[in-house]
Amino acid sequence: MKRGITRREREVTDMNEILGILDRAKVAHVGMVDGNMPYVVPLNYGYTMVDGALTLYMHGAPRGRKMDVLRANPNVFVQIDTDRLPFEGPSACQHGMCYSSIMCEGVAQLVEDVPGKIQGLKILMKTQTGKDFEFMDKMVGGVTVIKITVSDYTAKKRSLPKQG
Ligand SMILES: Cc1cc2nc3c(=O)[nH]c(=O)nc-3n(C[C@H](O)[C@H](O)[C@H](O)COP(=O)(O)OP(=O)(O)OC[C@H]3O[C@@H](n4cnc5c(N)ncnc54)[C@H](O)[C@@H]3O)c2cc1C
Numbered sequence: 001m002k003r004g005i006t007r008r009e010r011e012v013t014d015m016n017e018i019l020g021i022l023d024r025a026k027v028a029h030v031g032m033v034d035g036n037m038p039y040v041v042p043l044n045y046g047y048t049m050v051d052g053a054l055t056l057y058m059h060g061a062p063r064g065r066k067m068d069v070l071r072a073n074p075n076v077f078v079q080i081d082t083d084r085l086p087f088e089g090p091s092a093c094q095h096g097m098c099y100s101s102i103m104c105e106g107v108a109q110l111v112e113d114v115p116g117k118i119q120g121l122k123i124l125m126k127t128q129t130g131k132d133f134e135f136m137d138k139m140v141g142g143v144t145v146i147k148i149t150v151s152d153y154t155a156k157k158r159s160l161p162k163q164g
Helices: 015-025 065-072 114-129
Strands: 027-034 037-044 046-050 053-060 075-087 096-111 144-158
Touching: 015 046, 015 075, 015 096, 015 144, 027 053, 027 065, 037 053, 037 065, 046 114, 053 096, 053 114, 065 096, 075 144, 096 114, 114 144
Parallel strands: none
Antiparallel strands: 027 037, 027 075, 046 053, 053 144, 075 096, 096 144
16 A cells, blocks of 8 residues: 655655656665565666656576565565765754655566566666667576566655754
8 A cells, every 4th residue: 555755845756856866876675575574685777767657677697585585476665765965963863864765666577588688688787877788699698687567656855954
């Protein structure tokens, strides 16, 4: 069930700001459900945003815990953040950290066909580097692409507090 952000004044709804966060952050923490325990893995990502629909792409070795977990249960919750800047004040309560953050939930699909992997890897590299890369079929044999279709996302930003 969708919940609203508790500190509504910090919610980010402007699409350009949301895209900026996705462009800058580079690393996603992907939360999965391993039986009845959470399992969270940091992964580099690429994204597309089409008419407000967000899709994330990650890659990794075909074997390992995250792939096993996703095969058993594809439901994920993803956290992404950037623009971290600590600030201080005279008291402990006036210390804090600026940030820009996105959280989303969705369903992961393991892409194992060559054209699908190449498409995902191109998107990943574009987000990571800003550049377009070409992939030949033989380059993608040892990799699995994770495609996350996001069903819901929210964005939040904490700015520097006003002086005084
Ligand atoms: C900033 C960052 C970016 C990364 N980007 C990618 C990426 O794009 N693609 C990719 O495949 N991997 C990436 N990694 C590595 C990733 O976090 C995992 O280590 C890797 O994907 C293997 O996951 P697994 O579940 O298959 O690990 P497995 O080796 O199968 O996990 C077995 C156990 O090893 C331990 N473990 C696994 N990973 C880590 C870890 N990172 N730190 C400490 N303990 C760990 C856990 O206890 C886990 O239960 C990145 C890591 C960081 C920190």
